[in-house]
Amino acid sequence: MNRIMILGSAGSGKSTLAKQLGSLLDIEVVHMDRLFWKPGWLQSTNEELQAKQEKYINNPSWIIEGNYSSVWDVRLLKADTVIFLDLNRYLCTYRILKRWLKNIGGTREDLAPGCPERMTREFIQYVWNYPKNKRNKGITAVLSQANESQVIIMSNRKAVEQYLNKFRLQHNT
Template sequence: MSKMHIIIIGNCGSGKSTLAKKINQKMNYPLLHLDSLWHSTDYSAAAKGWFSEQQRRFMQQKNWIIEGNYYDTLPLRLAEADFIIWLKVGRLTALWRVIKRSLKFHYDKKSRTEMPSQFSEHFNREYWDFLRFVYSYDERQTEQLVQEKRQKHSVVLIVKSQRAKDQLQERLLRLKRLR
């Protein structure tokens, strides 16, 4: 059986974690949530090195799923990916989902199981800066990296709807059975 390395990228609030969990449940491949790693650090320069190293170690497995953006380490994941799933949603949809999940998480820490236990969100200036980042999310840099990978024969799947997400899960299951 050959390997299957899947990465899921997209703006905050696009549904990366949710889709990754669903694929994980169906395929039983190890899953790495990048938010879980990064938000367990002190965000220092040393943490950045540790963050990259943890991804490298995880990617040594035969099959895996990694979800998250983190543009600085995206080339590392793209170099190993067989399947790139890029979730695209509108800005307002992304903003609404981020605000909704933040409120939910504020009242129920179990609502985001991919987040480390010490993570907390505060509705302060830093949070508003984050919302500005979500709204102004620019796909151009990511697009360039993905296009380079596409030329090297990786499968790039751009997903824009729930129906497409459902079809994608079935397609991956069929591929798993064929490998």
């Protein structure tokens, strides 16, 4: 595992898993939210995002977490492992609200500088509708295109923890 692509709803734990795997495997972690957003919550164009992603995509190893379907085709071609965190909408919604309350006014390391934590009704609806609007329409198609990649789907917190424990055991021996 050298090039790992992590997909899933907001609040599914993509950033957390990426950081933990990056630490265990000593691989650089790239957060797509950090590449996409500019200070003041301004969006990058697809061309800008593609160019920012290109800075990492040809490296021998990376963990790139985040969806951004307009540019994931390149990641998919380069990834040797695709992880999809398919956690339920109740947990993801709870996590984004908890994260917001914990970080109000601050900027998380997985976001661009100048993008303090925020919450909108549209974002909550996005997370709530993710299974119907994104997973069923986009993610399943991507996973079916990942012929050369190892595809790992985790549907609950226990599966994620067991997956991480496997690496912890390998790297502590």
